[in-house]
Amino acid sequence: MAVENFRLVSPVEKVERRDLPLNAPALATPSNANPLMQGEFMELDSTNPRTVIRSGGDILSWAVWSEKGRSDVQAIRKVPLLYMGTYEADTIVMTAAGLTHGGALMVDDITFESLTRSGLVIHGGGTELVVGYVTRLPASNGNKLRFVQTMV
Numbered sequence: 001m002a003v004e005n006f007r008l009v010s011p012v013e014k015v016e017r018r019d020l021p022l023n024a025p026a027l028a029t030p031s032n033a034n035p036l037m038q039g040e041f042m043e044l045d046s047t048n049p050r051t052v053i054r055s056g057g058d059i060l061s062w063a064v065w066s067e068k069g070r071s072d073v074q075a076i077r078k079v080p081l082l083y084m085g086t087y088e089a090d091t092i093v094m095t096a097a098g099l100t101h102g103g104a105l106m107v108d109d110i111t112f113e114s115l116t117r118s119g120l121v122i123h124g125g126g127t128e129l130v131v132g133y134v135t136r137l138p139a140s141n142g143n144k145l146r147f148v149q150t151m152v
Contacts, residue, residue: 006039006063009088009146017065018083023051025077034115039093040064041107041118041131042081052079054118057107058128061118063089063149082149088135090144093119099137104130105147120145 008015022028023045027036041061042052055061062081095110104123109116123130136146 003092005037005092006065007090007144008082009090010086012087014085015082015087016084017080018062019076019078019080021051021078023048023053027054028077028079034117036064036066036079037093037117038064038066039089039091039119041120042079052081055107056109057118060129061107061131086148086150088146088148090136090141090146091120092144093117094138094145095119095121096138096145098122099134099145101134101137103134105132105134107131120147 020042022036026032027034029035036054041055041057041063043055043059043061045051045053062083065080065082093110093112099122105120106123106128107118108121108128110119110121111117112119120131130150132147132149134145135148138145
């Protein structure tokens with residue numbers, strides 16, 4: 001059975017979704033060595049700002065709203081992102097170490113299923129962008145982090 005790795009808790013109708021072109025369209029192919037997965041975060045590519053890449057976490061980034069292997073994403077080479085509006089979601093694309101209820105979150109590289117992904121981690125207290133706050137810890141939410149996204 002497939003594991004749901006990202007699920008909106010709040011209504012999707014309140015969130016603007018935008019399809020942006022992938023800098024590396026092969027990320028949308030399920031047979032890729034490290035395919036893009038729902039719940040990862042993307043940012044504008046600094047070398048080609050009309051496209052998106054996996055987020056490094058230090059600038060504005062958006063959550064991927066597309067299951068792995070969707071044929072429409074592969075065909076148009078664009079990925080749907082949760083672009084504008086506050087939302088609450090459950091995710092397993094995160095690092096649970098150090099999380100506290102109400103704690104600030106940022107995007108960073110994480111190891112997930114032995115691959116490098118762009119997921120949520122506890123905010124380090126530096127100048128990195130705060131993308132949201134913990135509303136329910138994984139230990140009390142079926143090993144999924146519940147967070148409220150607040151950056152836009």
